[in-house]
Every structure is written in structure tokens, then in C-alpha cells.
Amino acid sequence: MDFINAILVLLNYTIIPALTYGSQLALGAIFVTLIYGILRFANFATGDMMSFGTMFAVLLTYYFQSLGINLGIFPTALITIPFATFMMILYMLSIDKFVFEYYRIKKSPPVQLAMVSVGVMFVTQAIIRIIIGPADRTFLDGEKFILKASEFKEMTGLNEGLTIKSTQAITIVITMIVVSIMFWFLNRTKTGTSMRAYSDNEDLALLSGIDPKKVVLITWIIAGILATIGGILYGLDKSYRPFVYFNNMLPIFAAAIVGGIGNPFGAFLGGYVIAFAEIFLTYAYKKFFTYILPEALEPNSMMQILSTDYKFAVSFSILVIVLLFRPSGIFKGKTL
Amino acid sequence: MRQYTNVITAYLIMFTLIILVGIFQSWSIALTILNYCLISAVMTIGANIQWGYAGLINFGIMGYTALGGLAVVLISVAPVGEAWRVGGLNMMICLGVIVGMVFSIRLTLKKIAKSKNRNYLVAAIIIIGILLLRLISEPAIESIEAVEPAKTGFLGGLGLPVLFSWIAGAFLAGGLAFVVGKVALGLRADYLAIATLLIAEIVVSIIKHEDWLARGVKNVIGLKRPAPYEINLQQSPWFIDLVEKFHSGKLALINSVSEKQEVLKQLVIDASSVYVKLCFTGLFLTVVIILLIVTQKALYSPWGRMMRAIRDNEEAAGAMGKNVVKQHLLIFILGSAIVGIAGAMMVTNDGLFTPGSYRPMRYTFVIWVMVIVGGTGNNFGAILGGFVVWFLWVEAAPIALFFINLFTAHLPETNEIRVHLINSAPYFRFLVIGTALLVIMRFRPQGILPEKIIKN
Numbered sequence A: 001m002d003f004i005n006a007i008l009v010l011l012n013y014t015i016i017p018a019l020t021y022g023s024q025l026a027l028g029a030i031f032v033t034l035i036y037g038i039l040r041f042a043n044f045a046t047g048d049m050m051s052f053g054t055m056f057a058v059l060l061t062y063y064f065q066s067l068g069i070n071l072g073i074f075p076t077a078l079i080t081i082p083f084a085t086f087m088m089i090l091y092m093l094s095i096d097k098f099v100f101e102y103y104r105i106k107k108s109p110p111v112q113l114a115m116v117s118v119g120v121m122f123v124t125q126a127i128i129r130i131i132i133g134p135a136d137r138t139f140l141d142g143e144k145f146i147l148k149a150s151e152f153k154e155m156t157g158l159n160e161g162l163t164i165k166s167t168q169a170i171t172i173v174i175t176m177i178v179v180s181i182m183f184w185f186l187n188r189t190k191t192g193t194s195m196r197a198y199s200d201n202e203d204l205a206l207l208s209g210i211d212p213k214k215v216v217l218i219t220w221i222i223a224g225i226l227a228t229i230g231g232i233l234y235g236l237d238k239s240y241r242p243f244v245y246f247n248n249m250l251p252i253f254a255a256a257i258v259g260g261i262g263n264p265f266g267a268f269l270g271g272y273v274i275a276f277a278e279i280f281l282t283y284a285y286k287k288f289f290t291y292i293l294p295e296a297l298e299p300n301s302m303m304q305i306l307s308t309d310y311k312f313a314v315s316f317s318i319l320v321i322v323l324l325f326r327p328s329g330i331f332k333g334k335t336l
Numbered sequence B: 001m002r003q004y005t006n007v008i009t010a011y012l013i014m015f016t017l018i019i020l021v022g023i024f025q026s027w028s029i030a031l032t033i034l035n036y037c038l039i040s041a042v043m044t045i046g047a048n049i050q051w052g053y054a055g056l057i058n059f060g061i062m063g064y065t066a067l068g069g070l071a072v073v074l075i076s077v078a079p080v081g082e083a084w085r086v087g088g089l090n091m092m093i094c095l096g097v098i099v100g101m102v103f104s105i106r107l108t109l110k111k112i113a114k115s116k117n118r119n120y121l122v123a124a125i126i127i128i129g130i131l132l133l134r135l136i137s138e139p140a141i142e143s144i145e146a147v148e149p150a151k152t153g154f155l156g157g158l159g160l161p162v163l164f165s166w167i168a169g170a171f172l173a174g175g176l177a178f179v180v181g182k183v184a185l186g187l188r189a190d191y192l193a194i195a196t197l198l199i200a201e202i203v204v205s206i207i208k209h210e211d212w213l214a215r216g217v218k219n220v221i222g223l224k225r226p227a228p229y230e231i232n233l234q235q236s237p238w239f240i241d242l243v244e245k246f247h248s249g250k251l252a253l254i255n256s257v258s259e260k261q262e263v264l265k266q267l268v269i270d271a272s273s274v275y276v277k278l279c280f281t282g283l284f285l286t287v288v289i290i291l292l293i294v295t296q297k298a299l300y301s302p303w304g305r306m307m308r309a310i311r312d313n314e315e316a317a318g319a320m321g322k323n324v325v326k327q328h329l330l331i332f333i334l335g336s337a338i339v340g341i342a343g344a345m346m347v348t349n350d351g352l353f354t355p356g357s358y359r360p361m362r363y364t365f366v367i368w369v370m371v372i373v374g375g376t377g378n379n380f381g382a383i384l385g386g387f388v389v390w391f392l393w394v395e396a397a398p399i400a401l402f403f404i405n406l407f408t409a410h411l412p413e414t415n416e417i418r419v420h421l422i423n424s425a426p427y428f429r430f431l432v433i434g435t436a437l438l439v440i441m442r443f444r445p446q447g448i449l450p451e452k453i454i455k456n
Helices: A002-039 A046-067 A077-105 A110-132 A149-156 A166-188 A190-200 A202-207 A212-237 A242-258 A264-282 A286-292 A308-325 B002-024 B027-053 B061-076 B081-111 B116-145 B163-184 B189-209 B230-235 B237-246 B248-252 B257-299 B302-312 B314-319 B324-350 B360-374 B379-407 B416-423 B425-443
Strands: A145-147
Touching (some): A002 A166, A002 A212, A002 A264, A046 A212, A046 A242, A110 B360, A166 A190, A166 A264, A242 A308, A242 B189, A308 B163, B027 B302, B163 B324, B230 B237, B248 B257, B257 B302, B257 B379, B302 B314, B360 B379, B379 B425
């Protein structure tokens, strides 16, 4: 019995939150990696682009709520996904048209494009703050829990409860759907194959008649979908605050590089590696050990490897270690 | 002379703008802006050495700035005797353990041939070291933080004059740059950018959360100053005489004695704040001029030519027998040390150390915009960039407010759009800075004052 309780403690406080957070990071990391693989620059506006899409979802959610439209037990934000994604793609394409295209045609070095993306980051932040302000907003409605701790305890008669928030379930399910469609698209369709070819060898791809404009267009569309959905899921699970989204860019970069930048599947796994490392290293295991160890050996300290203050530092340290010893990422394999 | 016309014009325009702020807003604000412009200029000199001379991307400026600020606390604050008594010994032992770890790892790497066993040994040393550190430091940290937590709760510093901390800041930042450079400089440009960005974030999170070191997010206030305090100035007779002489014409117009006293008192208060800021301006200007002379000399020396050669073609420079790795490390350390000085200057100017305020937006990306807008590879350009961008950063909100009022003047006071826009005026600074960067990158990628190669 104690053993089941111990497992439940772990599930409740580490594994389920890590899966959720990992999914959110994974979507962002695939976005980073796609831009890096096909457009060939590190996009420092990543966090703010995700924030931009989420901003529309928040505003539309408020609008729909005022109209009385909702999805019953599901959050209203789910209906806003197509609209927010559309706005996001429009924004990305116009940014590409007015800013990035010039440097791409000129074949500028990646560093210059990265610097330009810093400019885009500033402008995007300004637009977001002018439209919605820097405040913290929650836009979750509908049923909050799928399974409550008290209900679970009643059902099973165990000491420990299992809580599953609806946002956690929604995040994991939607991520799985989006990511599988994306991999199917990249690997099985003609357009997807042409994108991979373009990423592998630009000159050869151009020679074989692939239209670079179309590849870039499709890339931004996929990027827009991933960025918006990732942003909305994060906002539903925690809350929407522009500054937090900017900061999230850092673990997302870490995930993309850990997975081997340019490799979408690596980025997908990288998101979970970062999330699990952050949560496993900063969780206080006292309760867990109280269950599995005999009474005499019970720990009196928190059994925490690192304080939660260093949550971000964990992912950065992993990244630095990976960069130093295996710059191509821990998941070797073909890129894109 | 003619080749300097554009430099002189650009600086004249900049100073006119600052003087205009003095006339229209207040001299105190103008001097605050000028002081921050000078601090930014020091930062841009540092960043420009790395990016302009050597082509190294350092997105970790925030980390070095924070270390410079930490140096002010560690050097100038008086030591907390009680805290040293309860935990000082343990902390010193910890320092010894860290040094021991580093040396034993170096020794292992040197003496034992590359093998799996060596990796295990290194891993074992690190794990044992960390366990030891936690065992020794935990009780010490607890007892140090328990010493008057509202006022101290940290070890304090050395109690030396604050100006020493500027040098110490350079050494701290340079030391970090040495470690970072050793491990990360081999990376490709954009990887280096991301790695430095994240390392800076780690440094700041350590400063934020290790309360025993510098009180963390509880901030250290009331730091020493290299300039007199306003209160003391307002009571010293020579200063009051000086103000009286300076404003004698204005004061002579007032007849009643009591009214004259009142006006004089107000003038003395205003003048004291301006005087203190002028003292800082003098100090900062000295630093900027010294750095400018040194960097300018270095740029046009054989060493500067070698750096440019390495930047423009690493392989060719390597083939000519230049040690590219060593020079990169050197310039990374030098640039970061200068940024460290700027960090110390800034905390000295503010008189308080607030680790919570170190954010990459303000301390990394804005500095980069300064370097790129001003002119990469040209020290005058970088300094000008510091001035222009800082000026825009501060004045964007008032200017935006002015335009919002102008364009929404026909709307009623309570109009929702108008109120919303007026409330979001501060955020127009991001828009202005971002647009400035994009426009400069597009139409004048070499910056306002481009790099100049003097051939003789």
C-alpha cells in the first residue's frame, strides 16, 4: 500500500506536471527548430511570437464570453485557436515580408538575421504591451479538474490522492495530435519532403525545382500553428503574462538545442528532457521517502537536490553541458 | 579634420538634445540622463570590443553587469561581524573545498590518460565535492541569514572605499569571462549567443537566491558614495555661499529677508542634487575618456590590426601564426571586464543593489541595440549609440505621450481608446528601440558612425 502511495506522490507532483510542461516546451522547441532548419537563424522573438498568438486567444475568449458562447466543460479558449492562429500567421508573414525576406535574398549571415530577430522581438513586445498591457491574466473557464484528490481518495481508499487538471489533459492530448499531424506532414507529403530537402541542401533543392517561396510560406504557417497552440496551452495551464512568455524563450531554446537544433523529433523529446530535469531536480522528495523507507530511516530534511529557485538554472546547465560535450544534441539522427 | 566632421556633428546634436531636456524638463533630469548615457557608453565600449573588434557575440552582458554590481556590495559594505562569527569559518572552508575540487579535477585530467575510469573519477570528485559543500554550508547559511534578517542577514563586504569596487567589478566579470570563454568560445556564433544568454541568467539567479552573499532579492540599500550627500551639502556654509553667489542677480530682486531665505533654501536644495550628479558625471566622464583613449590606441596598434584580421578571416590569421583561440579568450575577458566596471558604476550611481532588476531585455538586448545603432567597430560610434539609444529609451515615453495627446485631442477625456493609449505610453519605448534597430540594420548596417580603417 505504501508503495502505491509513493508512486502516486510522484505521479501527482512530478510526472504529470512534467509531461504537461514538457508538451508546452516541445511545441515551442519544434517552432525554434523549424525556423532554424529552414530559414537558418536563431529566432530570438520566439517567446514574444508565442505571446502574440496567445494575446488574441485571450482577447477573443473575453469577447466570446461576453457573447455567451462557450464550450461547456471545455475552456472557451479552444474555439479561439483557429482565429488566433490565423492572426498569428498573418503577423508572421508580414514580418517575413517586411523584415526577414530582404536578408534571406541577400544571403546575410545567420548572426545578422538573429540580430534582426532581436529587433522583431522589441517591436512585438511593444505591440503586445500596447494592446493588452503587461498584467497577469487568466482566461481558463469550464471544468477545472478531471479528477479531484478527494474523489480519488474516496474511490480507492488510499492515503494519497491523484489530481488531474483538465488543462493538463488538454495540453497532452492536443500536443500529441498536433505533433503527429506535423510529423505525418513532414515525412509523408510531397510538400513536407520538399521542406526537408530544402533544409538539407538548399542549392540541390532549388536545382530540383522546389519553389523556395512556397517552402518559406509553409514553414511560417506551421510555425504559426505551433507557436499559437503552444502559447495558448501554456497560458491556460498557468496564466498569460507577456514577461513570462519572453522568459520561456530560454528553456525552449534549451530544449531545441538539447534535441539537436534542426531536428524536430529531437526538439520534441528535448522539451520533455528539460521539463523532467527541471521538476525532478527541484522536487522535495521527503514525502516519497517517508512512504517507501521503514520508519527508522525516515528523512528529516526536505530531500531536495536543488531549491526551486534554481528551476530555470537547471535547464540552462543541461544546455551548457550538452553544448560543450555534444553540440549536435543528444538525439543524433537526420535533421528535419 | 574633415574626416571627423560627422563625429563632431553627431555628438553636438546629442548634447544639444540633452541640453534641451535640461531647459524644458529640468537640469536634474538632464544630468540623470547624461550619467546613464555615460554608463551605457562604458557598456557599449565593452560590447564593441567583443563584437566590433573580434566578431564575438556576447549575449551575457546582463551577467557581467550584475557581477559588477555585486562587487560594489562586496567591497564597500561594512562587514557584518556577527554573521562572520557564526558562519564565516564554514563559508571559508567551502571556498577551500571549491578550490580543492578545481585543482583535483585539473590534476586528474593532466595525470591520467583519457579513459572511462578518468570520467568516473571526475564525476566522483564533483559529486563528493557538492555533497561536502552542502553539508558544510547549509548550517552556516541558515545561521548567517538569521542575523538580523531585516537589516543584514548576509556576510557584508570589506568596508573599503567604493571606488575600489569598480576595479573589483572588472576583475569579477573578467574572472567569469575567463571560465565562460574557456568552455564556450569554441561554439558557433549563434550557439555562443544562446549559451552566453543562458549563463548570464544562471549568474543572476545565483545572485538573486543566495541571500548570505548579498541579501538576494531583499536588496542592499544605502551603499557608499564617492560623492557628498545632498543633506550634508545643504548644511555646509561654503555651498550655500556658492549658490548665493551663483544666483545673486535673482536674489537681489527679492526685497523681504524672510522671502529671500525661503527662495535661497529652495535653490540650495535644487543645487545640491545637481551638484551631486555633476560629481558623478565627472567621475564617469573620466572613466569613459580613459577607456576611449586606451581602446582607440589598441585599435590602431599591431594588436588591433591582428584582431581585425582574425575577425575577417580566422583561418588566414591562424595560418599566419596568430593564436586565434588565445586572442579570442583575451578579448572576451577584456570586454567583459569593461562591462563589469559599468555594472559597478551603475550600482554606485543608484546607491542600491537590486538583483531582481537584472533582466535580459534591459541589460543585454538594449546594449546590443546601442552597439549596432552607433556603429560596430568604431569606439566613437559605440559611445554615440549608448547616448542615442539611452536617450530614446528614457524620452520615448514623454514623446509618445505628447503625440498621443496630439492625435487624440479631438476625442473626449474619457474616451476608452485615449485612456488606454495614455496608460500604455511607457511601452512605446520598446517600439522605438525595435524600429530603430530594424531601420539601421536595413538601411545602414554599419551603424551611424561606421568603422574607419586608417591606412598609413
